Each structure stands twice: as structure tokens, then as C-alpha cells.
Amino acid sequence: xxxxxxxxxxxxxxxxxxxxxxxxxxxxxxxxxxxxxxxxxxxxxxxxxxxxxxxxxxxxxxxxxxxxxxxxxxxxxxxxxxxxxxxxxxxxxxxxxxxxxxxxxxxxxxxxxxxxxxxxxxxxxxxxxxxxxxxxxxxxxxxxxxxxxxxxxxxxxxxxxxxxxxxxxxxxxxxxxxxxxxxxxxxxxxxxxxxxxxxxxxxxxxxxxxxxxxxxxxxxxxxxxxxxxx
Amino acid sequence: xxxxxxxxxxxxxxxxxxxxxxxxxxxxxxxxxxxxxxxxxxxxxxxxxxxxxxxxxxxxxxxxxxxxxxxxxxxxxxxxxxxxxxxxxxxxxxxxxxxxxxxxxxxxxxxxxxxxxxxxxxxxxxxxxxxxxxxxxxxxxxxxxxxxxxxxxxxxxxxxxxxxxxxxxxxxxxxxxxxxxxxxxxxxxxxxxxxxxxxxxxxxxxxxxxxxxxxxxxxxxxx
Numbered sequence: 001x002x003x004x005x006x007x008x009x010x011x012x013x014x015x016x017x018x019x020x021x022x023x024x025x026x027x028x029x030x031x032x033x034x035x036x037x038x039x040x041x042x043x044x045x046x047x048x049x050x051x052x053x054x055x056x057x058x059x060x061x062x063x064x065x066x067x068x069x070x071x072x073x074x075x076x077x078x079x080x081x082x083x084x085x086x087x088x089x090x091x092x093x094x095x096x097x098x099x100x101x102x103x104x105x106x107x108x109x110x111x112x113x114x115x116x117x118x119x120x121x122x123x124x125x126x127x128x129x130x131x132x133x134x135x136x137x138x139x140x141x142x143x144x145x146x147x148x149x150x151x152x153x154x155x156x157x158x159x160x161x162x163x164x165x166x167x168x169x170x171x172x173x174x175x176x177x178x179x180x181x182x183x184x185x186x187x188x189x190x191x192x193x194x195x196x197x198x199x200x201x202x203x204x205x206x207x208x209x210x211x212x213x214x215x216x217x218x219x220x221x222x223x224x225x226x227x228x229x230x
Numbered sequence: 231x232x233x234x235x236x237x238x239x240x241x242x243x244x245x246x247x248x249x250x251x252x253x254x255x256x257x258x259x260x261x262x263x264x265x266x267x268x269x270x271x272x273x274x275x276x277x278x279x280x281x282x283x284x285x286x287x288x289x290x291x292x293x294x295x296x297x298x299x300x301x302x303x304x305x306x307x308x309x310x311x312x313x314x315x316x317x318x319x320x321x322x323x324x325x326x327x328x329x330x331x332x333x334x335x336x337x338x339x340x341x342x343x344x345x346x347x348x349x350x351x352x353x354x355x356x357x358x359x360x361x362x363x364x365x366x367x368x369x370x371x372x373x374x375x376x377x378x379x380x381x382x383x384x385x386x387x388x389x390x391x392x393x394x395x396x397x398x399x400x401x402x403x404x405x406x407x408x409x410x411x412x413x414x415x416x417x418x419x420x421x422x423x424x425x426x427x428x429x430x431x432x433x434x435x436x437x438x439x440x441x442x443x444x445x446x447x448x449x450x451x452x453x
């Protein structure tokens with residue numbers, strides 16, 4: 001199953017990640033902040049935001065694959081949706097971890113019920129529930145159908161959750177002052193885009209690998225079943 | 231056209247009126263929530279007024295899980311779920327029937343627990359409280375429209391009850407957030423001009439959730 005594309009992808013990824021780490025930690029100029037901790041913490045942004053993007057991308061793929069599954073009943077799409085949901089949960093977990101690491105020195109607190117934080121947490125909960133549902137169901141077309149339905153409802157719900165929390169938040173006084181967000185300076189923008197592209201490539205690589213693994217498991221299970229029949 | 235939906239609704243309501251299982255369980259459970267809340271948070275009356283709307287919806291949502299769980303668990307018991315799936319009707323119709331039975335049962339429970347809530351937390355009754363009716367209606371419909379389909383999903387698993395909560399609560403959080411806000415406006419007597427647009431918004435999302443579930447329900451029944 002080791003295809004040539006995967007090998008090339010892996011090599012590109014290794015180079016791209018080395019470059020983006022250099023860009024992020026060496027090349028990008030220090031931001032102007034009175035607090036030295038904030039200057040260092042700011043660099044987490046180059047990992048935090050691409051992780052969030054990747055999470056959304058992954059859940060969008062879950063949504064598309066779920067629709068494709070219900071339309072075609074092709075097991076391929078079921079496996080893609082699972083692979084993508086797993087990667088999405090992983091990267092949203094990274095978002096939820098890197099966020100507080102940044103927030104502590106800058107805001108002075110680990111967590112606040114701000115719209116982005118709360119909706120990321122709810123997003124994470126939705127897809128963890130999606131994966132748990134699959135764990136509790138026996139393999140088969142029933143599981144595929146049920147998880148596809150949840151995959152569709154879950155994704156449609158995401159903007160509604162965001163919208164509702166934003167609304168709710170404006171009703172409450174802000175707990176913390178968000179740092180003033182100006183436009184990004186050119187080198188920062190470049191490093192950010194580079195990191196974003198690297199992460200997107202990582203997603204492509206991960207989903208390919210996970211999908212291959214799931215297909216292998218499938219084949220193995222089938223062969224076991226055949227042996228049992230004999 | 232909706233004959234199947236109506237039969238399911240009639241059957242569920244008849245069962246409920248005979249056994250009173252769901253409503254009673256929900257009512258007692260809500261009572262327990264109020265009691266436990268009283269012990270765990272000793273708050274002044276002023277603070278109480280601020281958190282009362284949240285408490286009311288916590289009671290509704292937690293107790294509502296009983297009704298939702300029950301709704302499909304009962305069908306599964308005697309293989310009725312399978313029979314439903316075999317019926318030569320659109321899955322959407324079964325959804326509609328189930329949705330209405332769950333919603334009506336929950337609304338009845340809400341009507342029965344609300345007076346207790348008023349008494350326990352010493353809230354002032356006023357004419358403005360009538361505005362609670364559309365709020366409870368909209369919030370409950372949002373909760374049950376998603377809850378009905380997810381209950382049908384969760385019933386196929388071993389850990390039905392916990393899984394339904396895990397699936398439903400994050401998804402239904404927007405409806406709950408808005409319902410609590412609206413209820414808060416009414417209970418505090420400060421109904422601003424934001425009230426009706428917000429109520430309309432809850433209604434709009436009810437329609438979205440209902441339509442979505444209606445369309446997808448067919449896939450849940452088939453094997």
C-alpha cells in the first residue's frame with residue numbers, strides 16, 4: 001500500500017515543516033509588545049490558526065463524504081468520513097491546547113467563554129460524539145447510515161452554534177480585552193500562509209494514510225470472516 | 231397522507247395517558263433538580279432571579295431526555311422499530327408522528343412543572359408571563375426536533391442514554407442559549423425590542439432542524 005505519491009508527499013512535508021519552523025521561529029520579526037512573554041507566545045499563532053483551519057476542512061470533508069455515502073452507498077465514503085473526523089478531532093484538540101497556552105501570558109487567564117473558544121469546544125464535542133457513536137455501533141450498513149446522518153446534521157449545526165454564541169456573548173460584558181488585531185505585516189503574512197499550506201498538505205497526507213489503514217482493516221476483517229465460514 | 235403520523239401520535243399519547251410513565255418521571259426529576267440546586271447553591275433572591283431562567287431550562291432539558299430516550303426505547307422492546315422500518319410509508323411520516331408525541335408530552339410536563347417553579351423560587355406572576363408560551367413552544371420544538379432523530383440514532387447503540395446526551399446537547403446548544411435569554415427577559419420583566427426578532431430566530435432554526443430531520447429520517451430506519 002505504500003504508494004509513490006505518499007512517499008513524495010512525506011518528503012515534501014518534511015521539507016515544508018522544516019522551512020515553516022525556520023520561518024516561524026527565526027525569520028519572522030519579533031512583534032512589538034511590552035510583555036516579553038507575549039512576543040514569544042505570539043508565534044503559536046502560526047500553529048494555532050492552521051490547526052483550526054484544518055479542523056474545519058476535515059469536518060467539511062466529513063459532511064461531503066456523508067452526503068456522498070447516502071447518495072451512493074459506497075463504503076469508500078464512509079471510511080473517508082471516519083478518517084476525516086478523526087483528524088478533525090485531533091486538530092481541534094490542538095487548537096484547544098495551543099489556545100490557552102497563548103492566552104495565559106497574553107490575557108492572564110487560560111480560558112474565557114468567548115465566542116471562538118466556546119464554539120471550538122462545542123465543535124470538538126460534536127465530533128467526539130460522532131466518533132463515539134461509531135464505537136457503540138456494530139460494523140455494517142446501519143452504522144454507516146447513522147453516522148452519515150449525524151455527520152450531516154453536525155456540520156449544518158456548526159455555523160448556528162457560532163452565531164448563537166456570538167449573540168449570547170454580546171449580551172454579556174467581555175471578560176477580557178482581546179488584543180488589538182491590526183493587519184498582518186508582510187513577512188508574518190508570508191510565514192502564516194506558508195504554515196497554512198504546510199498544514200493543508202499534512203491533512204492530505206494524513207487522510208490518505210488513515211484511509212489506507214481503514215481499507216486494510218476492512219480487507220483483513222473480510223478475510224477473517226471467510227476463514228470462519230470455512 | 232399523514233395517516234401514519236397521526237396513528238403513531240395517537241398510540242404514543244394513549245400509552246402515555248395510561249401509564250403516565252414519562253411525564254411522571256420527568257416531573258419528579260425536575261423537582262429533584264430544584265431540590266439539589268437549592269442545596270448546592272445557596273444564593274440570595276437577587277442572584278436567584280438572574281439564574282432562574284437557566285435553571286428552568288436545565289430542568290427541561292435534563293428531564294426531556296427521559297421522554298426522548300423512552301420514545302424509541304419502547305419501540306425497540308418488542309421489535310416494533312423493525313416493524314416500523316418495514317412499513318411501506320415514508321420514514322419522514324414516522325418522524326413526524328414521533329416528533330409530535332414527544333413534543334406534546336414534553337409540553338404537558340412543562341405546564342405541570344412551571345407552577346412548582348414559580349412557587350419554589352417565589353416569582354411574581356404577571357400578564358407578561360403569557361409571552362413565555364411562545365418561548366417554551368419554540369425552545370421545546372427545537373429541542374425535540376433534533377432530539378427525536380438523534381434518539382432514533384442512539385436507540386441502536388448499547389449505551390443509548392449517555393450517547394443521546396452526548397449527541398444532542400452540543401447540537402441543541404444554540405436553541406437553549408436563546409431560550410434561556412428569552413425566558414430571562416420575561417422573568418425579569420425587561421422585554422426589550424430584541425425579544426421578537428430573537429423569538430423569530432429560534433422559530434426559524436426550529437424549521438431548519440425539523441426539515442433536516444424529516445429529510446434524513448428515512449436513512450435511519452433502513453438496514
